[in-house]
Amino acid sequence: MKNIGFIGLGIMGKPMAKNLLKAGYQLIVYDINAEPVKELFEAGAREGTSSQDVASQSEVIITMLPNSPEVREVVLGEKGIIYGVKPGTVLIDMSSITPLTSKELSEKLQQKGVAMLDAPVSGGEPKAIEGTLAIMAGGPKETFDMAKDILEVMGASVTRVGEIGSGNITKLANQIIVALNIAAMGEAMVLATKAGVDPEKVYQAIRGGLAGSTVLDAKMPLVLEGNFKPGFRIELHIKDLMNALDTARELNVPDILSSQVMEIMQSLKADGKAKDDHGGIIQYYEKLAKVEVRKE
Numbered sequence: 001m002k003n004i005g006f007i008g009l010g011i012m013g014k015p016m017a018k019n020l021l022k023a024g025y026q027l028i029v030y031d032i033n034a035e036p037v038k039e040l041f042e043a044g045a046r047e048g049t050s051s052q053d054v055a056s057q058s059e060v061i062i063t064m065l066p067n068s069p070e071v072r073e074v075v076l077g078e079k080g081i082i083y084g085v086k087p088g089t090v091l092i093d094m095s096s097i098t099p100l101t102s103k104e105l106s107e108k109l110q111q112k113g114v115a116m117l118d119a120p121v122s123g124g125e126p127k128a129i130e131g132t133l134a135i136m137a138g139g140p141k142e143t144f145d146m147a148k149d150i151l152e153v154m155g156a157s158v159t160r161v162g163e164i165g166s167g168n169i170t171k172l173a174n175q176i177i178v179a180l181n182i183a184a185m186g187e188a189m190v191l192a193t194k195a196g197v198d199p200e201k202v203y204q205a206i207r208g209g210l211a212g213s214t215v216l217d218a219k220m221p222l223v224l225e226g227n228f229k230p231g232f233r234i235e236l237h238i239k240d241l242m243n244a245l246d247t248a249r250e251l252n253v254p255d256i257l258s259s260q261v262m263e264i265m266q267s268l269k270a271d272g273k274a275k276d277d278h279g280g281i282i283q284y285y286e287k288l289a290k291v292e293v294r295k296e
């Protein structure tokens with residue numbers, strides 16, 4: 001069994017690391033927040049003192065960090081991975097970041113004999129806990145084949161979509177579809193509720209038809225309870241849409257609906273709701289229409 005380093009033990013990283021421990025891997029973990037490190041230590045992992053320290057003791061390193069600047073810092077910054085790695089080590093970055101950053105980091109690591117996969121995930125905290133995430137990976141085929149067993153501990157589906165950066169391109173596509181779906185659900189359910197129709201009945205009536213979706217089934221029950229506890233925070237989805245819009249600009253692709261939903265999310269952030277679950281996008285429509293979509 002390989003020694004795995006795990007850096008970034010937040011909402012997603014902590015349960016993913018726990019699943020690797022349960023599967024029998026030796027883990028060395030690090031996070032700037034001491035609390036989850038202690039929890040993983042109690043579950044059987046070793047504690048690293050820095051990203052460099054973790055890298056020096058691992059054959060495979062996994063990172064699960066908020067965004068591109070944090071991943072760049074952990075890989076290239078002071079006491080970063082690049083100062084600890086040995087040739088032959090593999091870095092699997094599972095954070096959702098810009099595809100361009102994945103490519104840049106991969107080039108720098110290659111000079112040290114280190115291969116990299118960008119392997120972001122979809123599914124959120126419940127699927128991270130169950131080990132049933134959808135994992136979309138980019139990078140060399142032989143690196144993917146070597147890492148597949150490890151990824152399968154954390155995910156129910158593990159797909160190589162292409163070369164480095166293509167994992168994050170896939171994730172951006174995923175995040176556009178999810179954001180637009182949640183906004184559409186909000187717009188529709190506020191209309192139905194304002195018209196005096198019970199939103200729970202509307203949901204039950206349409207969920208088996210063409211408007212039914214994983215988003216509708218995941219988010220509508222929470223909306224009906226008024227439960228916007230994250231989950232996936234609006235501020236993280238703003239980050240993903242920003243990355244999508246930046247990438248679209250670079251490629252000269254217009255992302256019209258994404259920019260509109262981005263502004264909706266920015267309004268919610270200005271209204272103090274950045275840390276709500278992204279299912280809370282509906283609150284934008286609720287406020288404008290002066291109606292709440294809740295169980296009767």
Ligand code: NAD
Nearest residue numbers: 008009010011012013031032033066095096124125231232
């Ligand atoms: P999070 O903020 O809960 O966790 C990030 C962790 O990284 C924190 O524990 C933080 O202390 C740590 N960290 C930050 N900078 C660090 C550094 N320099 N060195 C070491 N540790 C550092 O975020 P999350 O919800 O776990 O998300 C992680 C990634 O997964 C993000 O890119 C997010 O977009 C993506 N994602 C999240 C979800 C979700 O539902 N939460 C779903 C799919 C994908």
